[in-house]
Amino acid sequence: MATSSLIMKHLLALLIALVLVACSGEAELKVQSSSSEPNTIGSAAVVYDIDFQSIRGEPMPFETFKGNVVLVVNTASRCGYTGQYAGLQEQYETFKDDGLVVLGAPANNFGGQEPGTEEQIKSFCEINYGVDFPLTSKVEAVGPNQHQFWREAKAALGDKAEPKWNFHKILVGRDGSFIQAYPSAIRPADGELVADIERALAG
Numbered sequence: 001m002a003t004s005s006l007i008m009k010h011l012l013a014l015l016i017a018l019v020l021v022a023c024s025g026e027a028e029l030k031v032q033s034s035s036s037e038p039n040t041i042g043s044a045a046v047v048y049d050i051d052f053q054s055i056r057g058e059p060m061p062f063e064t065f066k067g068n069v070v071l072v073v074n075t076a077s078r079c080g081y082t083g084q085y086a087g088l089q090e091q092y093e094t095f096k097d098d099g100l101v102v103l104g105a106p107a108n109n110f111g112g113q114e115p116g117t118e119e120q121i122k123s124f125c126e127i128n129y130g131v132d133f134p135l136t137s138k139v140e141a142v143g144p145n146q147h148q149f150w151r152e153a154k155a156a157l158g159d160k161a162e163p164k165w166n167f168h169k170i171l172v173g174r175d176g177s178f179i180q181a182y183p184s185a186i187r188p189a190d191g192e193l194v195a196d197i198e199r200a201l202a203g
Helices: 002-035 084-098 118-129 148-157 191-202
Strands: 051-053 059-061 069-075 100-106 169-172 178-182
Touching: 069 084, 069 191, 084 100, 084 118, 084 191, 100 118, 148 169, 148 178, 169 191, 178 191
Parallel strands: 069 100
Antiparallel strands: 051 059, 069 169, 169 178
16 A cells, blocks of 8 residues: 555656746747747838829839838939939839839928929939939938838837938838938948848848
8 A cells, every 4th residue: 555655646746847848848849839929129020011103193102112122212303312213223123123122202391402293203204314213202211291101110110210311211121120220421332331231032
């Protein structure tokens, strides 16, 4: 009887140990699953709910660019940075087959440097810089009527996403996350910007 009682105690202890090990493994699995979630800035669902209008007046939902890396730039035709159109076009031609979209968004918010109509802006870009990347209709990049794109960018990236002048740039990843914002002085061929684009395209 004593031997049977001893065996039962050992079996009970072994059973308790197995239960504890199983619970511990489950907890570890849950922790690992939680830590494997992707680390992105911003919500793709929010980004792809944003709507633009093309420079021809047609709907241009941001969802159109889903799966691409998108560089959004608030542009102007009479700015000291207007020459960046050439660099943006070159960047587009270099990386478009890899999935880059350059999206020009004309805005008249800074110095009244984009006063023309959509047709005038389109002609100016095509004639002077050979632009064939997509252009939106004129937008408000800042102010009380700021377009939703920049509001969402600021929510994700903070104050650096707020345009301070024309040709401010925001990079959006293939998954719809806001990656980085770049001030106007950062030119399209700048090493930092190009490296970020290449990493986003490879991701």
